[in-house]
Amino acid sequence: MTYIVKPKLHHPKLPHNKLGFTHRDYEGKVSTLCAGCGHDSISAALIQACFELDLPPHRIAKLSGIGCSSKTPDYFLGQSHGFNSVHGRMPSVMTGANLANRDLIYLGVSGDGDSASIGLGQFAHCLRRGVNMVYIVENNGVYGLTKGQFSATADKGSKSKRGASNQDSPIDLVGMAFLMGASFVARSFSGDKKQLVELIKAAIAHRGAAFIDCISPCVAFNNHPGSTKSFDYVREHNEAVNSLEFMEAKQEIKADYAPGTSALVRQHDGTFLNLKKLAADYDPTDRNGALAFLQRHQAAGEIVTGLLFVEPEPEDMVARLNVTKTPLNRLGEAELCPGSAILEKINAELR
């Protein structure tokens, strides 16, 4: 079938957000991914986050590369424009889109093959340019769409479904993001919706390059014993360094936090990140300290999740380029064409 029509059954009691939209208004087409695929849970988290943030869906642009993960933008935010580009090159398309209109919210969705294998270069460069976006890698350690080959994030020693063992060192996208200067770095797990929704909300509010590495098991090709990206393995090894509550305004901090175990980070746009510390010695505003912590714990086999780094006052690409506040795509002849009188002057200089 060409197109699966989703029944528009609006239950009268469905909760509405401030814009009067229901959850449904943030959904997209029916997913064609495998039942149980981690990626669908991430789509659900994205829908939840946008709903809770009261975002007008049409002010969001969704971009992706190629892969099962990159298909998902079709399955959420049906009222938003989407762009399913080419394999590994979403970051450049995102960069261009961002230059053209600085006023939209940009959601980039990619896979580990898309971002760590074929697209590692573009991944790194869009972070170092500080493109204002949320960049999510739905990380399953394999190429789902081409049927289960190892990707560059597969751990050394991890076993494929057919029994082959990966011998190459994995690329840690979180570490890369730290080194490339991303101003918001998080890791989450598709099986932990609560954590993921809060991280997505915080990332959207962040005005800079926000990266979320989301472990997202592939039930078809990488969910077996011996895999380090299976549901069971990730649940067993998940070590959250903090628990985040995203707040649009300063609220009373809940009383059950023992003194010294929580921190309130104010983001540039006035939103607050209420962080309950789970690892006492983890400071997500200290880039070097945090990176050292991550490397230590990763070496011990832990999958560290949570808000790993945030720069409360980030600087983004269009600010660095000093681009005018009016989106470039709204400028016309009057603002852009110097006119014939100037051309005459240029001609005169060339004689």
Add this chain to the structure above:
Amino acid sequence: MPARLERTNDFVVLFANVNGSGSASANRLFGRAMIRMGVPVGSRNIFPSNIQGLPTWYEVRVSEAGHLGRRGGVDLMVAMNPQTWDNDVKSIDSGGYLFYDSSKPLPPSKFRDDINVVGMPLTEICNKQYSDPRQRQLFKNIMYVGALSQLLDIEPEVIEKLIGELYQGKEKLLAPNVEAFHIGRDYARKHLNGAIGLKLRRCDRVGNKILIEGNAAAALGAVYAGATVAAWYPITPSSSMAEAFQRYCQRYRVDQDGTHRFAIIQAEDELAAIGIVIGAAWNGVRAFTATAGPGISLMQEFIGLAHFAEIPAVIFDVQRGGPSTGMPTRTQQSDILSCAYASHGDTRHVLLFPAEPGECFEFAAKAFDLADRLQTPIFVMSDLDIGMNEWLVEPLAWDDKRKYDRGKVMTFEDLEAGKDFGRYLDVDGDGIPYRTLPGTHPTKGSFFTRGTSRDRYARYSEEGPVYVDNMERLLKKFDTAKSLLPAPVRRNAREATRFGAIYYGSTTTAMDEAIGMLEVNGIHLDTLRVRAYPFVDEIIDFIRAHERIFLVEQNRDAQLKTLLLDTGRVDANKIVSVLHYDGTPVTAHFIVSGISRRMQEIMPVPLRRVAS
């Protein structure tokens, strides 16, 4: 005594120098002075892929008649590079002149009997005059310009004025340069008087023409057309276009508060550069990249996406010698096929062929209208000869009433009014659908852009008929393009003829001169300059109306001919290729001999009779 060429306002001077020796600005001064005297000059830099040390040449074509392409041959060689001496001396036309630095004696075997040798002990004079080695080198250049100005009757006031303009604000350099210039003149007056029979005579053939490089003109075209996003990766010979765009934007697109009405990204590679262009254009701005052959190769996948997803993009390909790294600082027209068919699957793209910087400006601006109107990549096929050399051309012109054609974009109001939006729906029968920009309307007009097959409403589909329907529409759109492109330029021979010639791009100037030369030899040709692909009927009709067509190109494989044959409407046997591809710009002499020789093969009978 060798014969002496005696010519006024019509000759070729070639400077042979060492790269990085500071000769370039002195040589430019020489050419500019002639233009200031009202004599048209075409000058070309032939340079190596190197910063210092390798040979470089600067050719100055003086032509009162206005033939500013390369003629072929050398009337005066200014041989300042010992490395290339032998070949340089060999290249002088019989009766021509060799001007050289005679500080060190050379054996007679280093010269020729049939040329006139003019020696000047430049190094010796400089060493006496200056102690700093850098000064010795730099002033040597200006000194030979002084000597040549004396020998060729270039007005000294004109050069002094130019030196003044050159060192405006750097007065410390001004006086010593003028002094060196006069040392050269004085020496020539005393010791070399009348040694050269080539002369300049003030005339009035330059008018209000300007001197500009094609890359700068193309960049200006992009500024005037309202391009706001540029993404590029440095590569010769295209870099100066991106740099010129930056320069002009800095001048004309900065707001009072210092913010920019433009954004330029030096990308990490050409894949990213075209990706940025596509993302930006998808989101509603005019965007471009400038590159050369290797960049085009890297961009292939993305170009296919822009073609299939129907996203405007403007690509300036400043062609150089291929394949691979090829001859990175030499010129060719050898990316025609790789651009026309860029990317996998059944793809074809619109190409524009500017002939000189004026058309670089015009076609650049046009390309943005075409890209928006046709929602597809548009290639502007410049080359190193046009892009990196300063050409004397008509002043650039802009009509202030001109409006940008932003093509079919549905607005909030359109959607609100209930217009049916199908992203790939052919509402007007021209194959061009409507698009919407992200963020336009809260509930209407959103769609999912993809490189995969989809139906008229942009919904994913793998059904054969749906796919075919879309591919047929794309063909129709390509056909629509023909009605929007710059028309070919036809010129009829003075006498009725059964023979025609087709050419394009930077071949034009040499071709114009060659046609005149052929006419003198009794070969009359109707000509057609192709300015765009896909080909309009006029081109096909021109070929059909002639018995034989000489197709002049600057590549080995007759790439434009291949494109013509691909239309399926042209008889291959009719087309006789004349191909120049050694990396230097084609010359009128090459074209004349190429066509004459083939004409002899076709018609061994004397031509005058054949034509009548």
